[in-house]
Amino acid sequence: MKVGINKNQVYLGFVLVILLLMVGPVMGSGEILFEGPLSLSDNTVEISSYVSDESYEIPANTPLGALATVVDLPLKITDKSFEKNGILMLDAIGSFEYDKAQGKTWVCVVNGATLDDYGSPETDGLNIKVLSPGDEVSFFYGEKPVSADNAEASVLFSDENSGLVQDLPDNQDQGLVSAGDQIEEGNSLQIDADEWSISLTGAISDEINQTFFEESASCHKGSFTDEDGNEYTGIPLWRLLGWVDDEVSHGSEGFNDAAFESGYVVVVKAGDGYSREFSTKDLTTSDEIIIANNMNGEPLAADGEKPSYPLKLVGPTITGGNSVGNIVEIELIGLPVFSEKSGSDSTEQSEQKEIPQIHIVKYETDGKTIINETTVDYQWMEDNLEVIGDGKTTYKYEGITNNPEDLWNSNQSFSNGFKIESAVKGTLLRDLVNLVGGMEPGTLVKLVASDGYETKLGYPSVYPNPAALDLAGDPFLAFAKGDKVVPDFKEGYQLFFTGGDDQVFSNWDMHETMDSNHWHYYWESGVQYPSAGGLAAKYIETIEVYSEPESEWGLILDGTQIGGVKTDISSGYFDSALVCQFGSNHVATYTDSDGKTWKGMPLWFLCGFVDDADQHSNNAYNESLADSGYQIVITGTDGTSITLESADVKRSGDYILASIRDDILIPKDDASWPLVLTGSGVSDPVMAVEKIELKSLQ
Numbered sequence: 185m186k187v188g189i190n191k192n193q194v195y196l197g198f199v200l201v202i203l204l205l206m207v208g209p210v211m212g213s214g215e216i217l218f219e220g221p222l223s224l225s226d227n228t229v230e231i232s233s234y235v236s237d238e239s240y241e242i243p244a245n246t247p248l249g250a251l252a253t254v255v256d257l258p259l260k261i262t263d264k265s266f267e268k269n270g271i272l273m274l275d276a277i278g279s280f281e282y283d284k285a286q287g288k289t290w291v292c293v294v295n296g297a298t299l300d301d302y303g304s305p306e307t308d309g310l311n312i313k314v315l316s317p318g319d320e321v322s323f324f325y326g327e328k329p330v331s332a333d334n335a336e337a338s339v340l341f342s343d344e345n346s347g348l349v350q351d352l353p354d355n356q357d358q359g360l361v362s363a364g365d366q367i368e369e370g371n372s373l374q375i376d377a378d379e380w381s382i383s384l385t386g387a388i389s390d391e392i393n394q395t396f397f398e399e400s401a402s403c404h405k406g407s408f409t410d411e412d413g414n415e416y417t418g419i420p421l422w423r424l425l426g427w428v429d430d431e432v433s434h435g436s437e438g439f440n441d442a443a444f445e446s447g448y449v450v451v452v453k454a455g456d457g458y459s460r461e462f463s464t465k466d467l468t469t470s471d472e473i474i475i476a477n478n479m480n481g482e483p484l485a486a487d488g489e490k491p492s493y494p495l496k497l498v499g500p501t502i503t504g505g506n507s508v509g510n511i512v513e514i515e516l517i518g519l520p521v522f523s524e525k526s527g528s529d530s531t532e533q534s535e536q537k538e539i540p541q542i543h544i545v546k547y548e549t550d551g552k553t554i555i556n557e558t559t560v561d562y563q564w565m566e567d568n569l570e571v572i573g574d575g576k577t578t579y580k581y582e583g584i585t586n587n588p589e590d591l592w593n594s595n596q597s598f599s600n601g602f603k604i605e606s607a608v609k610g611t612l613l614r615d616l617v618n619l620v621g622g623m624e625p626g627t628l629v630k631l632v633a634s635d636g637y638e639t640k641l642g643y644p645s646v647y648p649n650p651a652a653l654d655l656a657g658d659p660f661l662a663f664a665k666g667d668k669v670v671p672d673f674k675e676g677y678q679l680f681f682t683g684g685d686d687q688v689f690s691n692w693d694m695h696e697t698m699d700s701n702h703w704h705y706y707w708e709s710g711v712q713y714p715s716a717g718g719l720a721a722k723y724i725e726t727i728e729v730y731s732e733p734e735s736e737w738g739l740i741l742d743g744t745q746i747g748g749v750k751t752d753i754s755s756g757y758f759d760s761a762l763v764c765q766f767g768s769n770h771v772a773t774y775t776d777s778d779g780k781t782w783k784g785m786p787l788w789f790l791c792g793f794v795d796d797a798d799q800h801s802n803n804a805y806n807e808s809l810a811d812s813g814y815q816i817v818i819t820g821t822d823g824t825s826i827t828l829e830s831a832d833v834k835r836s837g838d839y840i841l842a843s844i845r846d847d848i849l850i851p852k853d854d855a856s857w858p859l860v861l862t863g864s865g866v867s868d869p870v871m872a873v874e875k876i877e878l879k880s881l882q
Contacts (some may be wrong), residue, residue: 186245195466197553197596201554202231202238205536205693206828207601211430212734214325214334214336214337214338215334215336215337215604215606215675216337216339216602216604216605217257217277217278217280217337217338217339217340217603217604217628218254218257218339218340218583218601218603218604219339219340219342219583219602219603219605220340220341220342220583220600220601220602221342221601222250222315222319222321222342223250223253224244224245224250224315224316224317225244225245226239226240226243226244226251227244228243228244228712229242229244229249229252229253229270229430230242231248231252231259231261231311231807233260233261233262233263233272234260234261234262235262235263235267236263238263240263240266240272240311242272242827243311243314244779245293245314245315246309246310246311246312246313246314246315247294247310247313247315247321248261248274248310248311248748249297249311249322250315250321250341251274251277251310251323251339254339254376254580255463257277257278257339258263258276258277258278259274259276259277260274260275260276260277260281261273261274261275262275263435264458265302265391268587269302269305269306269309269768270305270309270312271301271302271304271305271309271310271312272305272309272310273301273309273310273313273550274292274310274323275290276290277290277323277337277339278337279635279722280325280336280337281568285361286327287327287328287486287715287777288325288326288327288328288336289325289328289330290323290324290325290330291323291324291325291330292310292321293318293320293321293322293323293324293332294313294315294319294320294419295320295407296320296406296471296817297471298648299370299594303421312400320341321341322338322339322340322341323339324336324337325337325338328725332463334736336674338458342601344777352642353600354367356640359571359605360708364371366609372485373795375446375785377428380393380394380492380494380495380558381393381394382397382424382512382513382514383476383513383514384424384427384428384508384513384514384559385428385514386425386428386429386515386519387400387428387429387430387514387516387519388428388430388432388749389428390427390428391428391798392424397419397495398475398477404409404466406418406419406420406472406473406474406476406501407470407472407474407843408473408476408498408500409477410421410498414479415479415481416472416474416476416478416481416496416498417474417476417477417478417479417481418475418476418478418495419473419474419475419477420448420466420469420470420471420472420473420475421471421473421474421497421499422439422444422467422468422469422473423439424514425439425444425450425464425473426439426440426517427513429443429444429448429519430443430517430519431639434747437649438512439469442520442685443519443520444464444469445464446517446520447464447465447518447520448463448464448517448518449461449463449464449516449517449518449521450460450462450463450464450467450506450514450515450516450517450565451513451514451516451517452497452511452513452514453508453511453514453515454508454509454510454511455511455512455858456510457509458508460497460505460506460508461505466501466742466814467501470500470502471497471500472499472500473497473498473500474497474499474501475495475496475497475511475514476495476497476498477494477495478491478612481727484496484694490509490510491509491510492509492510493509493510493695494510494511494513495509495510495511495512495784496508496511497509497511503576514658517668520596521721521810525823529566531598535673537671537672539561539562539563539670539671540561540671540676540778541559541560541561541563541679541725542559542560542616542661542669542677542724542726542727543557543725543727544558544559544616544620544726544727544729545561545620545726545727545728545729546618546620546621546728546731547555547729547730547731548731549659549726549731549732550732550851551730551732551773551848551849551851552848555620555621555731556620556621557620558619558620560619562611562664562669562670562676562677563615563629563664565610565611566663567614568611568849568880569611569616570612571608571609571610571611571681572609572611572612572658572660572661573607573609573610573662574606574609574866575608575609575664575666576606577607577608577667577687577743578602578605578606578607578687579606579607579608579662579681579682579683579687579688579689580602580605580606580683580688581602581603581604581680581681581688581717581719581720581798582596582598582600582602582603582687582688582689582690582691582716582717583600583601583603583715584603584691584706584714584715584717584820585600585691585712586713588599588711588815589693589715591692591711591712591713592692592695592714593690593691594692594695595690596688596690596692597660598688599692602688603715603716603717603720604717604720606662606665606678606680607665607750608662608664608665608673608678608680609662609663609664610660610661610662610663610664610676610677610678610680611660611661611663612659612660613629613641613646613658613659613660614646614647614658614659614680616661616727617629617727617729620649620729621729622729623643623646623647623729624643624731624733626642626643626732626734627642627643627729627730627731627732627733628640628642628643628702628725628730628734629641629728629729629730630702630727630728630730630742631724631726631727631728631769632719632724632725632726632728633678633722633723633724633725634725635723637721637722637723638759639679639719639721640641640702640734640756640759641659641698641702642698642699642701642702642734644697644698644699645659645698645702646659648697651697651847652696652697653684654684654685654689655684655692655693655696655697656681656683656684656689656693656694656696656697656698657681657682657683657684657689658681658682659679659681659688660681660682661676661677661678661679661724662676662677662678662679662680663677664675664676670785675722675723676722676723676724677723677724677725678720678721678723678724679719679720679721679722679724680720681693689716689816690693690716691714691715691716693716694716694719695714696698699756700754700756700805701734701736701755702756703755703756704716704718704719705718705757706718706719706743712751718833733853735755735852735857735858736754736755736756737755737857737858738752738753738754738755739753739790739841739858739859739873739875739876740752740874740875740876741753741790741793741794741875741876742794742875742878743791743793743795743877743878744794744878745877745878745879745880746795746814746878746879746880747796748794748795748796749797750794751793751794751795753790753793754774755843755858759843764783771783771784771785771786772784772786772837772863773840774840774841774842774862774863774864776862780845780846781845781846781847782840782842782844782860782863783840783842783843783844783845783847784840784841784842784843784844784859784860784862784863785840785841786835786836786839786840786841787816787818787828787833787836787839787840787841787861787863787876788805788810788833788834788835788839789805790876791805791810791816791830791833791876791878792804792805792806794878795809795810795878796809796815800829805835807834807835810831810833810834811829811830811831811834813829813830813831813881814830814878814879814880814881815827815828815829815830815878815879815881816828816830816876816877816879817827817831817875817876817878817879817881818841818861818870818872818873818875818877819873819874819875820870820871820872820874821871821872821873821874822872824871825869825870826861826866826868827869832865833865836865837864838864838865839861839863839865839866840861840862840863840865841859841860841873841876842859842860842861842862843858843859843862843863855871855872856869856871856872858870858872858873859872859873859874860872860873861873
């Protein structure tokens with residue numbers, strides 16, 4: 185059973201949590217690649233450049249160091265500016281890559297400020313800037329200028345000690361979120377009668393009380409240090425302007441950029457009647473121009489001839505008499521009037537583009553002969569099949585536990601956050617499979633993506649029993665996220681699970697409802713972590729339904745004789761490694777003299793899995809050991825074996841352990857099943873390989 189919360193017992197805490205989570209900008213409909221705690225340490229982490237293959241030790245308490253400690257996030261780091269500026273730069277996380285032609289890039293935001301690693305490498309380098317506990321850190325990907333609002337992908341960190349996932353600020357494209365909007369109907373937030381407040385007047389009027397201001401400042405922190413070294417903290421002025429600059433107070437349209445650039449007057453008023461006027465053309469959306477409520481960590485002074493308490497306008501361009509204290513009101517005068525924003529329904533926009541289709545095909549027992557096939561798109565699905573989700577309900581995949589003592593998180597506390605959270609809707613996988621005749625117990629379906637990635641699901645997942653429904657729920661293919669449908673929903677068609685009553689597909693759900701051959705894993709620091717999020721297949725374009733029950737097998741890898749380790753590789757793990765889109769060195773092909781095409785894994789890669797304790801890092805293959813020399817003994821089920829030298833096999837594509845012949849898995853009734861050692865370097869192939877041993881020359 186999944187953990188729940190008694191709202192009657194923790195109501196006040198619930199309200200504060202919601203305020204902390206939601207006072208930040210409402211995220212766009214982009215994919216959240218990771219959402220969890222920010223863990224800082226004084227250690228170093230190793231990271232490699234995909235450009236030069238050089239490895240670097242960087243501080244773990246830097247943005248790049250923090251990112252590198254997040255498992256299940258494939259990174260592409262470039263060192264092209266390292267020699268000149270001493271910085272490593274982020275080119276990609278997963279499939280979200282820097283694209284100069286399209287103007288797409290990754291940015292890092294720390295405490296509301298976007299780092300300029302290229303322009304200010306000595307202070308803003310991702311491997312240089314030192315983070316502190318409580319810092320707000322996020323990474324956003326999209327078209328320039330990138331913000332939380334237009335991000336296609338995000339990585340969000342929270343304070344490790346708070347247990348709360350923070351909603352991080354972007355540069356300028358969003359406003360605040362109403363506290364009232366986040367409180368459940370029928371409840372109310374109790375406010376202290378002695379609290380101060382500030383009035384905001386513009387296209388609409390509102391009053392922000394002390395509690396809401398302070399909660400907002402904790403997420404939308406702006407700061408400024410004056411020439412005397414006093415540090416002021418509070419809320420950036422532009423965020424408060426966005427609260428009343430039009431009828432949209434918060435969300436993705438909270439701050440009206442067009443109105444700000446067109447120009448209007450901002451009047452800041454003190455409690456004694458003093459006021460100052462500013463034109464937006466003289467202001468900026470800098471997070472250093474702030475309405476401060478604290479100086480040096482303490483509330484502003486409430487005594488003296490001109491007390492600043494409770495709020496003061498400060499900033500690098502706010503000098504002399506312009507620095508208003510004891511603020512009680514901010515008024516916007518001369519706001520421009522715009523015609524209603526033009527727009528069109530996202531569905532209509534997508535209809536003008538080519539709508540992606542899904543090809544569904546069912547094969548005979550030979551895995552080649554087609555029994556039935558059809559092709560559908562999301563419009564047909566909506567019109568003819570049950571729709572799961574509403575584009576508002578969020579479905580989640582749990583991230584790895586990152587705890588070697590608790591690999592599965594069977595109590596489902598989700599303390600390490602979620603890998604994916606998306607408000608999607610789509611079509612049940614079984615409804616699509618049924619279009620070509622359905623499945624039989626023991627068989628599987630294969631979801632094939634446009635980039636070649638494959639995901640297998642067994643009959644118990646596609647047709648879950650009642651117990652599995654309560655845990656994992658039904659798998660479905662999402663065709664819409666938020667208000668975007670494919671192709672504007674760029675990750676679609678994407679696999680999700682309804683996830684029982686909490687819409688979460690967890691690691692434990694995977695354990696309890698799926699055949700172990702279909703479990704997904706992620707390696708980190710020598711630990712093989714279950715990863716439910718690894719099943720969130722994207723860009724699905726083909727559903728292959730097989731009629732022959734899947735045959736499982738195992739491969740023994742033994743490196744103990746040269747000081748390594750011993751392990752068994754399952755057929756499911758082997759197959760998933762072959763289609764890993766971030767591991768091009770996992771797969772190799774060979775066409776023999778008879779014209780047969782073999783596909784499998786390079787022998788050297790499997791040796792690297794057990795030649796030492798490092799099984800799955802970028803340096804898993806121990807080249808120095810291979811240079812020193814050892815023997816590789818490959819043995820088949822009939823006792824046939826061959827011995828190879830490590831120096832010959834070293835990073836060579838001429839020795840392949842193949843499981844696929846002519847694009848079809850080798851069938852169980854074939855004499856060579858399940859694996860064949862072949863390749864241009866192999867004179868006599870070894871059939872039905874079951875064991876690989878690494879042996880010392882001595």
